[in-house]
Amino acid sequence: TQLLEQSPQFLSIQEGENLTVYCNSSSVFSSLQWYRQEPGEGPVLLVTVVTGGEVKKLKRLTFQFGDARKDSSLHITAAQTGDTGLYLCAGGYNTGKLIFGQGTTLQVKP
């Protein structure tokens, strides 16, 4: 079974702090996606990275795909209470199969 290890699983920080979430695997992915999920709703795509070493920025969020396309990170600068939610990474294969990490529950306190 292919695994995508996501860490940490829980993170509680104060507003204004920075944080990083990691996803690691022994598998090589054709793409890596990051989703955010609110309670009672389905996940919503934040970003897709497809090239090893690729870095994408979305306002205060920075996403990086590892050079070997086996790992990724999500960095949030100056977290806000509105960033609270469940963050999920997902590795995609050329076959169409998609593997999700366990998720990181982020709580940003005012």
Next chain:
Amino acid sequence: EAQVTQNPRYLITVTGKKLTVTCSQNMNHEYMSWYRQDPGLGLRQIYYSMNVEVTDKGDVPEGYKVSRKEKRNFPLILESPSPNQTSLYFCASSLGTGAVGETQYFGPGTRLLVL
């Protein structure tokens, strides 16, 4: 409005009673997929389909069946549900094959309880 719809949203059933969860998308997407979400385990792919009449197993296909007779619909069938299939189920679709990380659009989820 472009969307993925699932029905029912909530379902309580008993062990062994066959059930079907429907999934429909109105975006003419090629790729559709089913996931289950359990606490601490994230989303796990059950089955996916890259086109009509083409389906493949994901990570946890045991106890589930799917069919893709037409592009817009991708029903999930539990022939003989068991309590370990109690979970939150999501259907998703994307424009292309899903192979290069195209945006997947998720349905609102179906919460299933098997007694």
